[in-house]
Amino acid sequence: MDKSAIGEVLAAVKAQGRTSLTAPEAKAICDACAIAVPRQGLATSAKQAAAIAEEIGYPVVMKIVSPEILHKTEAGGVIPNLSKAADVRSAYKLIIDNAKTYAPGAHIAGVQIQQMVKGAHEVIVGAVTDPSFGKLVAFGLGGVLVEVLKDVTFRLAPTPREEALSMIDGIGAAEILRGVRGAAAADTQALASLICAVSQLVHEFPEISEVDLNPVFAGPDRAVAADVRIIVDFNPPAERFRPSQAEILAAMNRIMRPDSVAVIGASAEDGKIGNSVMRNLIDGGYRGEIYPIHPRLEEVLGKKAYRSVKEIAGAVDVAVFAIPARAVAGALAECGEKRIPGAVLIPSGFAETGNQDLQDEIVAVARKYGIRLMGPNIYGFYYTPKNLCATFCTPYDVKGKVALSSQSGGVGMAIVGFSRSTRMGVSAIVGLGNKSDIDEDDLLTFFEQDDHTQAIAMHFEDLKDGRAFAEAAARVSQHKPVIALKAGRTAMGARAARSHTAALAGDDRVYEDVLKQSGVVRARSLNDMLQFARCLPMLPTPRGENVVIITGAGGSGVLLADACTDWRLQLMSMPPDLDEAFKKFIPPFGASGNPVDITGGEPPTTYRNTIALGLEDRRIHALILGYWHTIITPPMVFAQLVSEVVEEYRGRGVNKPVVASLVGDVEVEQASQYLFDHGIPAYAYTTELPVAVLGAKYQWARRAGLLG
């Protein structure tokens, strides 16, 4: 990349106070990044136009060049398919006339004469600047397809070559580029180079806010950008506050597992938030120091009270705020003087009620003293390894391996209720609310090194710093599953779109692609997030793609297979010897193959033998069980035999994921809970959920490269 050439072009544009580049400027940039463009030249007279066309060779397309005319076609400024000099001369005059009519007084630099590139696939390559994720590159099929079907994909820039290749392969109509109906395949490597070049360009020159190469003609041996639009913005957004990973960890470890907690606004009065927080800390069994802060009282709920955090002799790791919004800033400054590293801001009345100024004020205080803020406008947080319930909600104590966070209090309470009801143990539940400071990437950095946490599930409506989140998630998801419920899928970004690419970058499409790129498992619904959180830490990581369904109900088998297709789980194609081995255990009218249909009237031994075989055979990597309630094998008998045989193989070091769907009368509910209690995800009256949780585990393992 010829950086100085690019710099010169951009400097000239900046000097002229423009925000878009002319075609010749865009061509110069392309030349500097090795982006192939058609042969072309700029004509300022009809005669010159004809001469350039003769030089280039026919056919040519002619386009108006004027900084003021962005929508050239609309202005009658584009005439394609010209194949002789006389036509070129006429077209020149027509284009100039059209432009003058369309935009009287516009500065017209001339008319671009461009070789017409044909006989290839039309694609679009672009870049856009997202307020949360920063620079993103885009790829899609050009023309009508991208416009109507929105078949386009995004990645964070800079984009490694393999990600660029995955974009080309990842669009819905990817097959077209591989060549169908006798058409030649597109040059995938050339396209990937183009994507990488655009990615590098916007990465190195952040003032380039949008790039459109549209269309790009992708032939069997090259990719040529026939039209280039570049938009610049010389007023970069303010730098984000970004502590180092070490700083984040130092603060988060003290906040999340404190040895001492101050409660600012502690109250002895029932029903007050400051009273609930005190009670939850005490009743929850927290063993660190608890310091109630109260302007007058000597003690609160049996704990010595202080007028200010500054009066406390020992160190304080975190201060939980239960005072009105207007009093927060003052108390926060005292925390700063006391060198408390973190504040949990339960109060509402900040940005969420339109009071952005008050929020900015507390953030300024926090920055001054180096305090990290959780909230405001939150329920607080739970960290069960420390028996810590730093919240005004109900206490919670079922310990487990999954950490959850929510942007909204309602979702937080759903997490508490669901966890308690299903006996899902958690390591932490954290409310992030307004996210004035601490957000998802801080939590990810903490949970990454928290040995009590094996999986992380997060609900959010937006990411204040999507770039930081993506970086943290990509790292963490290599060894712990990260699950995300992104709410607000319907709200399209209200960002002003001047380029094609930007118009396509609806919020959700970008989130979808970036979450995927970061190895995050996306939950489509609140219930899915909760179920994934419940099951992913419970399921061992599969060693390969071969899934086998063993079912007592043929009907369940069909539905389970449907769900496997939805989740892209691969039903193992049964080798003949394995098929024979299963056949030995099932009645002659049962079906081997996959699903293995053992039929409904079988005794417990048939379930046991076939499941044992599924665990024993090394070629099988995961089992989905379908149980059908019969008198011969009642629900609890099934549940017990399954947990026994799975336990037996676990004891022998064989640890494959096993999930179960139970259909039958109400006893199947108890049997499902029994299986869950024994580490086997099992559901009654649904064939979809057990497959979904297995599918989510596979999705994570595949992206983390753990399937081998």
Add this chain to the structure above:
Amino acid sequence: MDKSAIGEVLAAVKAQGRTSLTAPEAKAICDACAIAVPRQGLATSAKQAAAIAEEIGYPVVMKIVSPEILHKTEAGGVIPNLSKAADVRSAYKLIIDNAKTYAPGAHIAGVQIQQMVKGAHEVIVGAVTDPSFGKLVAFGLGGVLVEVLKDVTFRLAPTPREEALSMIDGIGAAEILRGVRGAAAADTQALASLICAVSQLVHEFPEISEVDLNPVFAGPDRAVAADVRIIVDFNPPAERFRPSQAEILAAMNRIMRPDSVAVIGASAEDGKIGNSVMRNLIDGGYRGEIYPIHPRLEEVLGKKAYRSVKEIAGAVDVAVFAIPARAVAGALAECGEKRIPGAVLIPSGFAETGNQDLQDEIVAVARKYGIRLMGPNIYGFYYTPKNLCATFCTPYDVKGKVALSSQSGGVGMAIVGFSRSTRMGVSAIVGLGNKSDIDEDDLLTFFEQDDHTQAIAMHFEDLKDGRAFAEAAARVSQHKPVIALKAGRTAMGARAARSHTAALAGDDRVYEDVLKQSGVVRARSLNDMLQFARCLPMLPTPRGENVVIITGAGGSGVLLADACTDWRLQLMSMPPDLDEAFKKFIPPFGASGNPVDITGGEPPTTYRNTIALGLEDRRIHALILGYWHTIITPPMVFAQLVSEVVEEYRGRGVNKPVVASLVGDVEVEQASQYLFDHGIPAYAYTTELPVAVLGAKYQWARRAGLLG
């Protein structure tokens, strides 16, 4: 339509023992149905080819005409874009040479010279013969789009004009046909005429098994079929057994609500199926006559036993079979002699175990005597208005308004368990198993006129007679919701596909479109089917599209709105006066608009006032409530106030659908059940399900034309 012309062409093809038509034959058919084709002629020499081309006008495309060459392009038999006589002559020779090399010895009728139609949209119109649904028409965007994106839609033929129009509007890329990026819109009326013409053609001439008009060029004022392929099959499948609706009703009414039941194979021995059936009949509270049939016993469970049904003095409405498969045919003949109209065949060991002959045998016996068969290989059925449990499974007695059926026993047991657990009342649960005779359309016909049934939910893997089902469902769904869970979405039809259209007619796509055309609500999962069955009869039919979300949790509001988008529910755009009216009840930092966010800290009155306003205002047609657990408005307080205010308005004749999502600690589960018990679908820990059940109700109401 010139039927005699078509008949003549087909007769000639039949006489020659061919199964596909040549291009000139296909053109003759098109002419006879007013399907526009390009100007064309058949040349048998190079000279004649040039003469025809001069006559037609350039450019032309030339295509080999040979009954043996179906894949013309592959054979090098198509050369497009010819624009002068010399080229036409050369092309003629080349095509003939290519054809001789490709298929030596093939009969070559000549070369077709065809006007090239350009500058229009490329679409495909076709027809196919489905083994279950019979004649179907297809429509999609042509070329690469239909091949790669499979963007195609099907309807039953004959196809009314409005259905044809809905096809054009219903494909994913429909927008393209409306004209994008300056392209002209396609002539929708001409396309609809084309679809209707194809539909009528295959309807009138069932021997035409496949039709491909591909591509059709759809311009702004016409639609021209540039290539036509017609496949015929002169060996029609055997006529299906189709009793009249009156005959179905007469039999089904006696079978489903019998005054007397014979149990063939009744047993006094615990654990036997014939014992379970007897017990369920007696313990279930059935008040009709019960006649146990047993070869030796004098009585079974206190009921006088008979050696044969023929010994019973009174009439018998239905016989439940609990004897081995091999004994069924004999006992069935006795039922025939006794003129019993229906047999419920619990035994397995028929087609499902490969024993098709035995099944054919009992069907033959049934046809001989006019007996309708339910099963074999089923759990039996329940009909609660008669306290009838004609099954060996557990008895079930929660009465309600929904009837369910399942092809599989496992799913049937899931229905029983789910129903009992959720207190979902049912009118009937029916196992259909092998469907040797009675199938879904028979049940639909019965439930249509059964006053105890207000909605019908059906699980099936295939439809033995899809055409009959579609006809019945289209009729029944006009006044009662019909829900279908079609399992086996992954299994593509193994039918041999010779045309493009047939290759696209994967089972699931056809089911999807035909179910929609029939007004059926398709459940995507077992749990969805059960939830829809539970809620659709409970929800009143909305009077219009305006949905309003009222939520105490902003986070839930966002997720509920997402779910509304998924279900295509229309969030009402709030008129200013209504906005103001809501604002009066909510705190200043709450959000009016839609969702109405009343904020989390509000007392019961705020919920009550806003919900009452939502019910009061006639512009609002449905309410979605989001509850967030707080101390100020605990879960049961919310549940009670909601059911009170809804009840109050119902008393005043205002009956709008209301659903609720409750997030919070475990008490929200009890509150949800309370709301359900008071006729309001309410769910804990999920924002998706309440919207899904409302969405399903809307989907049904919209298709039944009830929204006004």
